[in-house]
Amino acid sequence: MGEISSFQLGVIGALFLSVASSVSIVICNKALMSNLGFPFATTLTSWHLMVTYCTLHVAHRLNLFESKPIDTKTVVLFGILNGISIGFLNLSLGFNSVGFYQMTKLAIIPFTVMLETIFLNKQFSSRIRLSLFLLLVGVGIASVTDLQLNLMGTVLSLLAIMTTCVGQILTNTIQKRLSVSSTQLLYQSAPFQAAILFVSGPFLDQCLTNKNVFAYKYSPVVLAFIILSCLISVSVNFSTFLVIGKTSPVTYQVLGHLKxxxxxGFGYTLLHDPFTERNLIGILIAIGGMGLYSYFCTQESKKKQGDLCLGSSQIKDKETAALLAGVHQDKESHEVKKSSKDSVV
Structure with a gap:
């Protein structure tokens, strides 16, 4: 029971850290990009990953965690894939309307469910699927406004969905199959993610904004927000790997829609963004879907634990019965031998 409670506390802590850090960085980046006019999202992400790696490297040097060697090919491909997925998501936002981009993010959950069902033989109950459907409907109502389609944007969105889903599934699979922690995997892969975005970021940002990140005039306020964003990103990146490792890619996406x-909500209260009844209704439906998802997952987890305990108990009972039967048989055999010996005498 102690181990289960400790694990549950770890999951709750990871979820809380992910929500708090992600909401914080979104608000920070929104102020940086919308209010201060710094539009270079991909380049900023590369800086996030570099700061994350440097922070983890310092932590490793201070013996705060142990580095576990992972196959170089696996780490490189994993890091590059995650870097590419970030690039595709940014390109999808640049070539599509905000509404279609939100639909792209919503499509990640069903696509992840499909991939895990086909390739990992993971089963999702009808109750889980229903709760996910309610969640997606709610978030769609709250966040999707316009849907403007174009060929390039659609292709980029499909690539973003595929790379993001595969990357998140691999984040979970690598941690479990190679028995590495979220910190160890992030420490190994962050340099490759940062490298590909550091190289491609300025080019992508130039295509999307027609502005050069190196020609931008950095004021002290902008620099302060960039530093703050990079510091928060350490927690964001760490909690992302932690949540996916402790739960699942689907749960992480559900958490993302909670964010x-x-x-x-924070945009309305803090930044005075427009907020309508449609937003409110959508958020309430989404929260209802999240609540159902959490409840059903908890119930199914308890059922699995009960089945495992019952199975182990039955195995133990069978072993005990077999042992007793063996002892009884030996005793009978001994008595038969003794009887035979007495009759001979």
Missing amino acids: TCLVL
Whole structure:
């Protein structure tokens, strides 16, 4: 029971850290990009990853965690894939309307469910699927406004969905199959993610904004927000790997939509963004879907634990019965031998 409670506390802590840090960085980046006019999202992400790696490297040097060697090919491909997925998401936002981009993010959950069902033989009950459907409907109502389609944007969105889903599934699979922690995996892969975005970021940002990140005039306020964003990103990146490792890619996406609802709420209260009844209704439906998802996952987890305990108990009972039967048989055999010996005498 102690181990289960400790694990549950770890999951709750990871979820809370992920929500708090993600909402914080969204608000920080929104102020940086919308209010201060710093539009270079991909380049900023590369700085986030570099700061994350440097922070983890210092922590490693201070013996705060142990580095576990992982196959170089696996780490490189994993890091590059995650870097590419970030690039595709940014390109999707640049070539699509905000509404279609939100639909792209919503499509990640069903696509992840499909991939895990096909390739990992993971089963999702009808109750889980229903709760996910309610969640997606709610977030869609709250956040999707316009849907403007174009060929390039659609292709980029599909690539963003595929790379993001595969990357998140691998984040979970690598941690479990190679028995590495979220910190160890992030420490190993962050340099490769940062490298690909550091190289491609300025080019992508130039294509999307027609501005050069190196020609931008950095005021002290902008620099302060960039530093703050990079510091928060350490927690964001760490909690992302932690949540996916402790739960699942689908749960992480559900958590991501909770962040969307919170960002909408904070945007209204702190940044005075427009907020309508449609937003409110959508958020309430989404929260209902999240609540059902959490409840059903908890119930199914308890059922699995009960089945495991019952199975182990039955195995133990069978072993005990077999042992007793063996002892009884030996005793009978001994008595038969003794009887035979007495009759001979």
